[in-house]
Each structure stands twice: as C-alpha cells, then as structure tokens.
Amino acid sequence: MTYSKDQLQALVDEAVTMGRQCHDGANADYIPFLAGVPSELCGLSIVWCDGTLIHSGDCDYGFALESISKVCSMALAMEQKGAEMVREKIGAEPTGLPFNSVMALTTHQDKPLTPLVNAGAMATVSFLDAADKESRWRMILKFQQQMMSERVTLSDEVNQSEQDTNFHNRAIAWLLYAAGNCFCDPMEACEVYTRQCSTLVTCDDLATLGATLANNGTNPITGKQVIQSENITPILAEMTMEGLYEFSGDWAFLVGLPGKSGVGGGLVSVVPGKMAIAGFSPPLDEVGNSVRAMRMIRHVANQLNLNVYSPH
Numbered sequence: 129m130t131y132s133k134d135q136l137q138a139l140v141d142e143a144v145t146m147g148r149q150c151h152d153g154a155n156a157d158y159i160p161f162l163a164g165v166p167s168e169l170c171g172l173s174i175v176w177c178d179g180t181l182i183h184s185g186d187c188d189y190g191f192a193l194e195s196i197s198k199v200c201s202m203a204l205a206m207e208q209k210g211a212e213m214v215r216e217k218i219g220a221e222p223t224g225l226p227f228n229s230v231m232a233l234t235t236h237q238d239k240p241l242t243p244l245v246n247a248g249a250m251a252t253v254s255f256l257d258a259a260d261k262e263s264r265w266r267m268i269l270k271f272q273q274q275m276m277s278e279r280v281t282l283s284d285e286v287n288q289s290e291q292d293t294n295f296h297n298r299a300i301a302w303l304l305y306a307a308g309n310c311f312c313d314p315m316e317a318c319e320v321y322t323r324q325c326s327t328l329v330t331c332d333d334l335a336t337l338g339a340t341l342a343n344n345g346t347n348p349i350t351g352k353q354v355i356q357s358e359n360i361t362p363i364l365a366e367m368t369m370e371g372l373y374e375f376s377g378d379w380a381f382l383v384g385l386p387g388k389s390g391v392g393g394g395l396v397s398v399v400p401g402k403m404a405i406a407g408f409s410p411p412l413d414e415v416g417n418s419v420r421a422m423r424m425i426r427h428v429a430n431q432l433n434l435n436v437y438s439p440h
C-alpha cells in the first residue's frame with residue numbers, strides 16, 4: 129500500500145501525540161548535563177532514501193548523540209580496515225549486559241564483543257588509523273557530519289560534563305589496554321570516545337544518519353557516498369544485536385528493525401532500502417532507551433508494516 133504525504137504526516141503527528149501522552153521513564157543523570165535537558169521534548173523524523181523528510185514535534189532541538197556515535201565510528205573502522213577485521217578484533221556478539229559492564233569484559237578475556245558497547249566503542253576508536261589524538265577526533269567528527277550534516281558540532285558543555293565524570297569508562301579503557309585490546313593510548317581512546325558522544329544532533333540529523341544506512345551508504349540529503357555498500361549489512365547486523373542495550377532482542381521481536389539508541393534520548397531505526405525513522409525524547413527506561421522514541425517508532429513501523437522479518 130502506498131501512502132500520500134498528507135497521510136504520512138498525519139501518522140507522524142499521531143505518533144508524536146501518543147509519545148507526549150506517555151510520562152514514563154527519567155532522564156539519564158549519571159552525566160550531569162543530561163539530567164538538565166527538558167524532559168518534555170519529543171520529536172519524530174523520517175527520511176526516505178529519496179531525501180523526502182517528514183517530521184513532527186521537536187525535530188530541530190540539538191541533543192547529545194551519545195551511544196549512537198558508536199555506529200559512526202564502527203562504520204568508519206569498517207571503511208578503514210574492512211568489516212571482517214572489525215569482527216575479528218572487536219567482535220559481533222551481543223553482551224546481554226549493560227553498555228558499561230565490566231563483567232561483560234572480564235567473562236570474555238577482556239574482549240569487548242561488539243563496537244556498540246562502551247568497551248567496544250573505545251576499542252574501535254583506538255583501532256582507527258590516526259597519527260594523534262586530534263586527528264583521530266577530527267576524522268570521527270567529519271564522519272559524523274558526512275552521515276548526518278555539516279551542522280553536527282561538539283558541545284563543549286556536554287563534553288566537559290562527560291570528561292569530568294567518565295571514571296568508569298577510563299577504568300574500562302585500562303582493562304582493554306592491559307589485555308591488548310586497546311590499540312592506542314587508553315586515555316586517548318577514552319577522551320576521543322567521550323567527545324564523539326558529546327556532539328549535538330537534531331532528530332532530522334539522526335533520521336539522516338539512519339537513511340544513509342538505508343540508502344546503501346549514500347547520504348540521501350547530500351547525495352554523497354559515505355559508506356561502501358559491502359559494509360552496510362554488517363553494520364545493520366550489529367545494530368540488530370546490540371543497538372537497544374538489553375532490549376535489543378525484544379526490539380527485534382516486537383518491531384523487527386535494526387536500530388541504535390543513546391542515553392541522550394535519541395533512537396534511530398533503519399528500514400533497509402526504504403527509510404529511517406528517528407525519535408527523540410530524554411526520559412529513558414531502566415536499560416537506557418528513550419521510552420517515547422520507542423513508542424513512536426513502534427507505532428509508525430507497525431502501521432506501515434516495516435518489519436524486516438515480515439514476508440508480506
């Protein structure tokens with residue numbers, strides 16, 4: 129069934145109204161900046177592979193990318209080293225444990241298992257070919273901009289708030305290093321990882337990130353190829369397995385779309401070959417997923433029958 133633009137706009141508006149009616153969850157507060165973001169913010173954006181954008185709600189509010197940055201750095205590492213090398217050095221398994229779990233590391237000989245948890249993301253950052261810290265950071269920021277838009281920038285305020293409190297991540301970086309699974313200075317890896325989490329993006333930008341994956345690696349807004357076609361399926365597979373923390377299996381079961389969320393309240397889901405749907409709202413459930421973003425995306429995906437496992 130095909131839908132008119134007006135019907136799609138009505139659906140997206142309806143989803144945001146539904147989202148706003150939900151008052152469950154709470155802002156992340158282990159990063160002081162995130163605790164202060166207005167909880168009522170709520171937006172939903174869809175970008176199609178032809179560049180069409182339909183959105184509703186707070187879609188131009190800049191929020192912290194956080195864990196979703198892991199998708200960009202994983203993609204960049206695959207571009208530089210090949211997907212198979214990323215699987216070999218970092219992994220392609222869900223941990224089934226929280227994103228900053230030390231136990232997930234210690235029970236697997238300090239191997240991170242996936243680039244989509246903190247340990248794996250720092251290992252991924254360290255794995256990139258870079259001469260020094262600033263060039264490592266610049267290539268990551270540039271890649272985020274290429275997957276989204278030139279407007280994506282580092283927030284000094286978010287970054288300071290995270291760098292001042294990231295003691296747990298620093299400990300993880302040293303554990304990785306001790307086991308030979310951090311490929312640059314561990315404090316450099318941790319600092320650059322923390323910066324990559326601290327860029328500000330809008331819900332429209334996040335939908336563009338997903339649409340770049342849906343569109344076989346070409347950003348549908350800029351028309352530029354950012355990721356090689358061969359890396360798209362492994363990226364989406366990693367997102368399916370680990371994209372929504374310990375709810376990833378449930379999300380596959382209920383919605384059937386690869387996705388990635390961050391503790392800033394963003395969540396993007398990819399419909400390969402078609403579009404991406406991004407939701408944003410700060411209150412999170414107990415594992416770290418935006419409660420409203422999940423509701424909104426689930427509603428749209430069900431209405432449009434987008435489940436990738438559906439034979440219809």
Ligand code: GLU
Nearest residue numbers: 194195227246325390391
């Ligand atoms: N910067 C956050 C951290 O390292 C990101 C966590 C997330 O969004 O899952 O804890």
